[in-house]
Amino acid sequence: MTTDASTQAPSELVSTGKASEALDTRFEAPRSAAPKVRDPRRPDRRTNFELYAWLFMRLSGLLLIVLVLGHLFIQMVVDGGVQKINFSFVAGRWSSPFWQTWDLLMLWLAQVHGTLGLRTIINDYAERNVTRSWLKALLYTSSVFTLLLGTLVIFTFDPNI
Amino acid sequence: MWSWVAHRVTGVLIFFFLFCHVLDTALVRVDPDAYNRVIDTYKNPIVNLMEVGLVGAVLFHAFNGLRVVLIDFWKSGPRYQRQLLWAVLAVWFVLMAGFIYPMTEHTWGVLFGSEG
Numbered sequence: 135m136t137t138d139a140s141t142q143a144p145s146e147l148v149s150t151g152k153a154s155e156a157l158d159t160r161f162e163a164p165r166s167a168a169p170k171v172r173d174p175r176r177p178d179r180r181t182n183f184e185l186y187a188w189l190f191m192r193l194s195g196l197l198l199i200v201l202v203l204g205h206l207f208i209q210m211v212v213d214g215g216v217q218k219i220n221f222s223f224v225a226g227r228w229s230s231p232f233w234q235t236w237d238l239l240m241l242w243l244a245q246v247h248g249t250l251g252l253r254t255i256i257n258d259y260a261e262r263n264v265t266r267s268w269l270k271a272l273l274y275t276s277s278v279f280t281l282l283l284g285t286l287v288i289f290t291f292d293p294n295i
Numbered sequence: 296m297w298s299w300v301a302h303r304v305t306g307v308l309i310f311f312f313l314f315c316h317v318l319d320t321a322l323v324r325v326d327p328d329a330y331n332r333v334i335d336t337y338k339n340p341i342v343n344l345m346e347v348g349l350v351g352a353v354l355f356h357a358f359n360g361l362r363v364v365l366i367d368f369w370k371s372g373p374r375y376q377r378q379l380l381w382a383v384l385a386v387w388f389v390l391m392a393g394f395i396y397p398m399t400e401h402t403w404g405v406l407f408g409s410e411g
Contacts, residue, residue, distance in 0.1 A: 192367065195360045203357060206350060210398040215346060216337045217401045221327035224320070241317070248310040255303060276314065284317045287324045295327060 187250050194243045201240040225293035234288055241284045249277040298380050302359050305352040312349055343402045347395060354390050358383040 209215065213223075227233050252273050260266040322330040336342075362379045366372040372379070 192364050195357075196364065199357045199361060202353060206353060206394075210346070210350060210394055214401065215343065215398045216334065219334050219337075220331050221323060224323050224330070244313055245317075248306070248313060251303075251306045252310055255307065280314055280317050283321050287317075287321045291323060295324070 187253075191247060191250055194247045198240070198243050198247060201236065202244065205236070205240060224291075228288070228291050229293065238285065238288050241288070242281065245277055245281050245284070249273060298359055298362075298383075301355060302363070305356040308352050309349070309356060340402045340406060343399055346398060350394050350398065351387075351391060354387050354394075355383070358386050 209219075213219075228237075253270060256266060256269045256273065260269050319330075319333050322333055359380075362376070362383050365379060366376050
């Protein structure tokens with residue numbers, strides 16, 4: 135926690151109990167307004183990355199509404215959920231380039247959207263530089279792995295394996 | 296604020312689901328039997344309940360996300376943000392009502408004896 139003047143509890147609250155109880159009396163929405171804690175080891179690159187990330191979240195979100203809700207509707211309502219799923223179901227689905235493209239696009243948009251979303255959450259709540267960089271390293275590693283694995287599976291799927 | 300919290304919570308849940316979903320589906324590239332055996336472990340009422348939870352999370356995240364886009368890009372969006380939240384909840388209820396029976400039909404049969 136920071137200890138600058140704006141976050142100090144009023145003295146009468148502090149004097150009646152522990153500092154932690156006094157801090158509980160502050161009401162704050164948990165939003166992305168944590169003090170800027172920049173890792174001093176990293177150069178301050180002035181790019182528009184945050185703007186493009188913000189824009190990407192909204193554009194990919196709109197596309198994902200169509201792709202994911204269509205996917206869910208077909209899987210859950212038309213096909214009756216996981217009950218009907220087996221290898222031949224997947225083989226039937228991926229025999230069509232249309233569904234291969236649909237699933238590939240959905241995978242990439244959802245994975246990048248999710249990674250940027252988790253990045254924001256990590257930046258908001260992991261205040262220590264070491265914690266933050268390790269969590270983000272784990273996030274990016276798992277995302278690259280998931281993207282490559284999913285892409286490989288869609289492109290090299292063999293119904294006669 | 297609660298819609299903001301719910302958007303984060305549902306987003307994180309969906310992220311972890313996606314990770315598992317890509318991993319289990321990747322088994323189709325390894326061995327059809329391995330894939331079928333893993334998918335068979337999902338065919339029970341508990342996982343079906345989790346599927347309902349997933350659909351609920353995705354529907355909220357999708358329509359609240361649309362609300363965020365409207366607040367950011369539509370000039371009257373910020374003024375109507377509260378009404379838009381009610382619209383999100385209304386759409387969520389209607390779609391959940393439409394989804395829930397078809398996706399749990401089999402489970403009702405298992406629980407109350409008409410299907411094995």
